[in-house]
Amino acid sequence: MSDPNDKPDEMEGTEQPFVSHLIELRDRLIRACIAIGVCFGALMFWPGSGGLYDLLAAPLVEHLPKGGTLIATSVISPFLVPLKITLMAAFMAALPVVLYQVWAFVAPGLYRHEKKLVLPLVISSTLLFFAGVAFCYFFVFGKVFTFIQGFAPKSVSAMPDIEAYLSFVLTMFIAFGAAFEVPIAVVVLARLNIVTIEKLKAFRSYFVVLAFIIAAVLTPPDVVSQLALAIPMVILYEVGIIAAGFFIKHTQAPADETTSA
Numbered sequence: 538m539s540d541p542n543d544k545p546d547e548m549e550g551t552e553q554p555f556v557s558h559l560i561e562l563r564d565r566l567i568r569a570c571i572a573i574g575v576c577f578g579a580l581m582f583w584p585g586s587g588g589l590y591d592l593l594a595a596p597l598v599e600h601l602p603k604g605g606t607l608i609a610t611s612v613i614s615p616f617l618v619p620l621k622i623t624l625m626a627a628f629m630a631a632l633p634v635v636l637y638q639v640w641a642f643v644a645p646g647l648y649r650h651e652k653k654l655v656l657p658l659v660i661s662s663t664l665l666f667f668a669g670v671a672f673c674y675f676f677v678f679g680k681v682f683t684f685i686q687g688f689a690p691k692s693v694s695a696m697p698d699i700e701a702y703l704s705f706v707l708t709m710f711i712a713f714g715a716a717f718e719v720p721i722a723v724v725v726l727a728r729l730n731i732v733t734i735e736k737l738k739a740f741r742s743y744f745v746v747l748a749f750i751i752a753a754v755l756t757p758p759d760v761v762s763q764l765a766l767a768i769p770m771v772i773l774y775e776v777g778i779i780a781a782g783f784f785i786k787h788t789q790a791p792a793d794e795t796t797s798a
Contacts, residue, residue: 565638572634577627586619589626590699593706596678600686601695608696618699625707629667636663654728654784662721665773669717670710677713677765684761709762712755716770723777724784734785737778744774 580589594607609615628635636659644652686695726732732740748770749763756762 562642565642569631569635569638572631573627576630577624580623580627580630586623589622590619593622594699594702596674597682597697597702600679600682602686606696607699607702609700610698611700614698614700618703621703629670632663657784658721658724662718665717665721666714669713669715669769672717672765672769673709673713677709677762680761680765681757681759684759685757705757709756713766716751716755716766717773719770719773720777720780723774724781727778727781728784734778734781737781741774745771748774 580586584592598607609618611617640656640659643655647655723737727734727737748767751770752763752766756766
């Protein structure tokens with residue numbers, strides 16, 4: 538005879554699915570790490586860690602005065618800094634595979650209308666981040682270094698430290714890559730009904746001020762880099778408002794579509 542005080546265990550039968558999710562997560566992480574490792578090995582073979590650092594340092598070296606060069610103030614910096622750059626480049630090269638693993642793990646738990654929203658956002662956010670990094674490397678660095686060297690006294694021989702330069706480059710890459718994600722943030726806020734498109738349009742003037750404040754905080758204290766960060770943010774904010782209307786229209790849940798009809 539069963540005890541009437543016995544109650545069914547709410548967690549009974551959930552152990553196996555939970556463990557299977559952990560196993561799948563482990564497998565996805567291993568595949569992502571393998572992709573990064575393969576890219577790392579390929580980059581170490583060609584162009585090599587030294588070649589990658591030379592490529593990264595090229596915008597600065599081109600604008601150094603004659604006789605100026607980069608220096609290493611630490612014993613292990615000539616080995617460690619190029620290695621860090623190679624690892625960073627390997628992660629960026631393997632990013633499509635990493636994001637695919639994330640998507641493959643999350644997608645089975647999403648509704649069809651949610652998949653229509655998430656997959657385009659994952660792809661577009663990756664492309665926008667790469668676009669921000671490329672914009673910083675090919676356009677901003679040259680302008681900033683020219684501006685800075687124009688103010689350097691002739692009696693000063695510029696010899697930047699390679700670790701300090703790596704820190705500067707990473708900060709700028711992250712700042713511009715994140716700034717180019719403004720449309721994604723706008724779309725997500727609008728699609729989750731946190732703010733309406735009308736409120737986003739009304740916030741334009743305030744966002745212009747906010748963009749220049751963010752640029753002043755994240756970039757070096759020069760006008761060129763601040764304008765180069767603030768102006769694209771303002772333009773991308775407008776792009777985000779347009780994209781938000783498109784996404785809201787094409788990623789509605791069935792219930793939302795019925796209500797709208």
